Amino acid sequence: MPRLNRAPRSRILVVDNSMFFRDVLAETLRTQVKALAIDSVKSRQEACQLLQEHKGHYLAVISGLMLEDAAECEMLAIALEEQVPAIALTSSLDAETRQKVMDKDVIDYFFKDQDGLQDVVSLVTRLLRNEQHKILVVDDSPTYCTYLKVLLQRQHYQVISAFTGEEAVDMLSRSNDISLVLLDYQLPGMSGYDVIRRIRKQFTSAQLPVIGVSGQMDQQIPAQILKCGANDFMYKGFTVEEFYSRINNMMDLLISVRELQDAAYKDFLTGLHNRQYFYPHANTLIKQSDEEHISMGLAMMDIDHFKNVNDTYGHNAGDEALKVVADQLKEHIRSEDLLARLGGEEFCVIFSDMTPDQMRQRLETIRQSIENTDIPLSEQNISVTISMGLCIRQSEDLETLMENADQALYQAKASGRNQLVQH
Numbered sequence: 001m002p003r004l005n006r007a008p009r010s011r012i013l014v015v016d017n018s019m020f021f022r023d024v025l026a027e028t029l030r031t032q033v034k035a036l037a038i039d040s041v042k043s044r045q046e047a048c049q050l051l052q053e054h055k056g057h058y059l060a061v062i063s064g065l066m067l068e069d070a071a072e073c074e075m076l077a078i079a080l081e082e083q084v085p086a087i088a089l090t091s092s093l094d095a096e097t098r099q100k101v102m103d104k105d106v107i108d109y110f111f112k113d114q115d116g117l118q119d120v121v122s123l124v125t126r127l128l129r130n131e132q133h134k135i136l137v138v139d140d141s142p143t144y145c146t147y148l149k150v151l152l153q154r155q156h157y158q159v160i161s162a163f164t165g166e167e168a169v170d171m172l173s174r175s176n177d178i179s180l181v182l183l184d185y186q187l188p189g190m191s192g193y194d195v196i197r198r199i200r201k202q203f204t205s206a207q208l209p210v211i212g213v214s215g216q217m218d219q220q221i222p223a224q225i226l227k228c229g230a231n232d233f234m235y236k237g238f239t240v241e242e243f244y245s246r247i248n249n250m251m252d253l254l255i256s257v258r259e260l261q262d263a264a265y266k267d268f269l270t271g272l273h274n275r276q277y278f279y280p281h282a283n284t285l286i287k288q289s290d291e292e293h294i295s296m297g298l299a300m301m302d303i304d305h306f307k308n309v310n311d312t313y314g315h316n317a318g319d320e321a322l323k324v325v326a327d328q329l330k331e332h333i334r335s336e337d338l339l340a341r342l343g344g345e346e347f348c349v350i351f352s353d354m355t356p357d358q359m360r361q362r363l364e365t366i367r368q369s370i371e372n373t374d375i376p377l378s379e380q381n382i383s384v385t386i387s388m389g390l391c392i393r394q395s396e397d398l399e400t401l402m403e404n405a406d407q408a409l410y411q412a413k414a415s416g417r418n419q420l421v422q423h
C-alpha cells in the first residue's frame, strides 16, 4: 500500500443552522470515525475562521445549503475556493436545487435523515481510505487527464497519469502501489485493448481493476473492452455522480477482496503471515534465488518452555507472549524477507540477499531483544526466550531446507535453549 508523503487531513468541519442535526452528525462522526477531529459550527463566519485556522487540515466540509449569514449554497462554494471537498446536506432536493448543488462541484449530497447520517459517515470513512490509494489515469488528452485528476483528487485519491499505452505499461511494471487504472481505449500507438491485455498478463482483475473509458458512443466498444479484461466501462459523457459511483464501487470491491485475502493469509493472533501464505511464497523465493543467484537462508524459531507459560500463567498470557515475540520479529526482520508463524509457538523466516554473517547477527539481535522484552501481564511482567536453527541454502529444496533448520533448532533446544545453532 502506498505511503502518504504529507500529513493526513485530520479534521472535518460541519456547518449547519440546526443545532440538533449538527450535534447528532458531529457525535456520530466522533464515535464512528475516531481518527478525525470534528468541528461543528452554525454560521459561515465561524466556518471561515476555522478554515483559515486549520488551513490544509480539513478532509471535508459538510454543510447545509441555507445558513443565517450566507446565500444559498454559498458555504459549498467557499469550501471549494479553499480547496476542501464539500458535502452538501439538504432536507429536500428538487431538480433545480440538485443542479445548484452539483454546480458547486460538491463530492456528494445527502438528506438530513437517519440514512443520510450513515451515508455521510460512509463517505467520510471512504475519503480517509482514498488517501492511501493511487489511481493511474491513461488518456492522450492532457486536458482530459487533468479533468479526471481534479475529480479524483477532490475525493482525496492520489493520481498519476500516462499519455500513451506504452507509458502506462512501463509505469505499471515499475510500481506495485497502483490500485486502479482508468483507461481511454483510443490511444496513439499501443491501443487501449492491448494495454488491458498486457495488464492482465501481470495482474488479475481482482488485483488491479481497470475501468475502460471511451469518447465514442459506439456500442461495440464497451463489449470489446470488457471482453479484453476491463472490470467496468463508461462513456466520457458521464455525470460526476456516475463517475464517482463507478470509481467508488470498484474501490469497495477491491478493498473487500484485499481484506478477504488478508484474512486467508494472515495469522489472526499475531498478524504475521500464516502457513498458507508461507509455502508458495517460499518456493517463489527459492526459484528467484536460483535464477538470480541470490543468497538465501532459512531459520526455524521456537519459544522455549512455552507450555510452562500456558500452564503457569494461563492461555491468555501465552497468547500475549506470542504477540510480543511476533512484534519483536516484525521489528527486526526486513519487509523483503519472508516471515511467518507456522503454527503453535513456531516461527520461520527466509532471508534473501544477505551474507551468512548478517543472517546470524540478525538472529542474534532478535534472540537478545526477545529475552530482554517484558511481556506485561495483569499481575506481573514475564519474559520468554527463543531457540533458533539456521540453514544457509546451497541448492536444497524447501522441504530439505526446513528439515535442516529443524535439526539445528533441535540441537539448540538440546544444548540448553535460548541460542542459535547453524546446520
Ligand SMILES: Nc1nc2c(ncn2[C@@H]2O[C@H](COP(=O)(O)OP(=O)(O)OP(=O)(O)O)[C@@H](O)[C@H]2O)c(=O)[nH]1
Residues within 6 Å of the ligand: 269, 302, 303, 304, 305, 306, 307, 308, 310, 314, 315, 316, 317, 318, 319, 322, 343, 344, 345, 413, 417
Ligand atoms: N497460548 C497459546 N498456546 C499455544 C498456542 N498454540 C500452541 N500453544 C501451546 O504451545 C505449547 C507448546 O509446547 P511444547 O511443544 O510442549 O513445547 P515447549 O513447552 O515450548 O517446550 P520446548 O519447545 O521444548 O522448549 C503447548 O502447550 C500448546 O498448547 C496458541 O495459539 N496460544
